[in-house]
Amino acid sequence: MxxxxxPVRNYAWGSRTALAELRGQPGPSPHPExxxxxxxxxxxxxxxxxxxxxxxxxxxxxxxxxxxxxxxxxxxxxxxxLMKILAAEEPLSIQAHPSLQQAREGFERENHRGISLAARSRNYKDDNHKPELIVALTPFSAMAGFRDPASTVELLEQLGSERFVPYRDLLAAQPDGSGLRALFTTWITLPSSDVSELVDDLAESCVALLARSQRGRFAAVARNLLQLVERYPGDAGVLAAILLNHITLRPGEGIFLDAGNLHAYLHGVGVELMANSDNVLRGGLTPKHVDVPELLRVVDFEPLELAPVxxxxxxxxxxxxxxxxxxxxxxxxxxxxxxxxxxxxxxxxxxxxxxxxxxxxxxxxxxxxxxxxxxxxxxxxxxxxxxxxxxxxxxxxxxxxxxxxxxxxx
Ligand SMILES: [Zn+2]
CATH class of the missing domain: 2.60.120.10 (Jelly Rolls)
Known part of the structure; x- marks a missing residue:
């Protein structure tokens, strides 16, 4: 033995204090860890x-x-x-990982098209799947999997925005995986000016909801959404976040993210264990490459009742x-x-x-x-x-x- x-990876969303504190080193660190x-x-x-x-x-x-x-x-x-200790000060991008078969086919397809492994537009860096298990070391907030559509309809009602009524009606008329796919696809393909207006409207509705009650059923969701708007104004990922389960894990609790699970880590320190792969399809909350058709192919839109493992x-x-x-x-x-x-x-x-x-x-x-x-x-x-x-x-x-x-x- x-x-x-x-090695420490210095991504922009990292914390300047958490990993240093854990390792008993002086902080804050010069770069986010x-x-x-x-x-x-x-x-x-x-x-x-x-x-x-x-x-x-x-x-x-x-x-x-x-x-x-x-x-x-x-x-x-x-x-x-690969085991990691992850320290998120700010939200990571919304993402999903392919199944083993999707990864093999995607890797092959992009090789065949001659897309360089280093290219910005490259989705499949290898031919492996990437199931992940994250366990909280501090209170750890995340979004993962689609919330039961009936609850999301209720959330949209409580937000009370006129602009969201057609979307609420769309989901209410089809409260299942197909309805979620239709609504997600609509939002992620809107012109950016429309996205900006919707996100601004969402922010106002969240503020109003929290002004009415700080402890209501959707108060924590509204707070998360406001944090995302602040960090990523005009990003369709904020709209996608309306549809996802929001969870805060207590230390020792973990969630498992299988292929197709749309997810984003928001804040906290955790231990993460995953298969050896870099295959990530992003869906927003990021300045990086978003390949919408490929994302839609990989995401599992069936509602998920999210609970600790x-x-x-x-x-x-x-x-x-x-x-x-x-x-x-x-x-x-x-x-x-x-x-x-x-x-x-x-x-x-x-x-x-x-x-x-x-x-x-x-x-x-x-x-x-x-x-x-x-x-x-x-x-x-x-x-x-x-x-x-x-x-x-x-x-x-x-x-x-x-x-x-x-x-x-x-
Ligand atoms: Zn992931």
Whole structure:
């Protein structure tokens, strides 16, 4: 096992304080720090601490020792997941990810057309799907999946804008996936002057709704929409946001985003685990390329009842390690809480062997012991455990240790 040096990605929506605070470094940072990448993604692989080599290089050198036979065969000698710590100060773009088949076809199609991988208009950067699981470390707000249309009709009624009446009627007449597709398509293809007027009108309606009641059913939605208008005036993504579920996760709660789920992260710090892919179809809240026809092909318009992912104990009767239940082949995520005083949680926990593992410490500090080795993993630190290592046992250092564990499920 080895500690990883993880690259920080400086996107504009990132926080100047959250990742620095997590890692005990002085802040605010000179640039927004958006994501800490823990893994072997070719675009920015983690380095093995104290050596010149990357995790990507080490896996390539001896894939069977790193990943084990099973993962090598199933995932073409590559680590099939990427773990991130994500710190959103401002909303990310509204987006959806393709299914595996859509990604294979799209990648092939764009290669065939001779669109360069670096081109701004390129949608498919690889031939893989990108299911995502995000777990909150702080209260984490997001939008994901389409709200039940009957509720959205009620929201539009409460907003009370004359200008939105035809759209409300459209959805009321067809309160299902087809109605949502029709309304979303209408909005995202409107001339930009019409979008601007609608967004301005929406902002006024949200202000009025909040003036009437700060605690009503749609108050949190109205506050989110106002924040989006402020950041992206005239962007059709703000209209799309009217149709989506808005959720605020409590620390430890997670949501799973499967192919076709239209979503945007709004604010907060979280652990994200995903398949190794860069395939993103954007739908607004961004100055980047938006390919509307391709987005419409990928988005799943069926209404979604959004709820945190259920958890189960990793071992029968043992509550120290809890697994987020998401139906994915590439990865599984679990959360482990340890307590050096032994009052609240266990003092130590053994990690079952089998395949590659990455351990991220998100609170406190833990000591990992395996064979002759002992490694301290501080908050914000990540530990790589290859398949060939003996069993690793985590030991608590503080009374409030928290780690997340990424593995490839059997
Ligand atoms: Zn996404």
């Amino acid at each position: 080895q500690l990883l040096d993880c 958006a994501e800490l990448w823990m893994g072997a993604h070719p675009a920015d692989p983690s380095r093995l601490a104290g050596s010149g080599s990357t995790l990507l290089g080490q896996i390539a050198e001896d894939p069977v020792a790193a990943l084990g036979q099973r993962v090598c065969e199933r995932f073409d000698k590559r680590l099939p997941f 259920p958890l189960r104990n990793a071992e029968p009767g043992g509550t120290v390690e809890q697994v987020y239940q998401a139906p994915i082949d590439e990865f599984a995520l679990s959360r482990i809480e340890l307590d050096a005083t032994g009052l609240l949680h266990s003092v130590s926990h053994g990690l079952s062997r089998g395949g590659p593992q990455i351990i991220a410490c998100t609170r406190g500090e833990v000591i990992a012991r395996g064979g002759e080795q002992e490694v301290r993993v501080p908050a914000g630190g990540a530990l790589w455990i290859p398949d060939s290592d003996p069993e690793v046992i985590l030991h608590a250092v503080t009374a409030r240790d928290e780690v997340f564990r990424a593995v490839v499920p059997h």
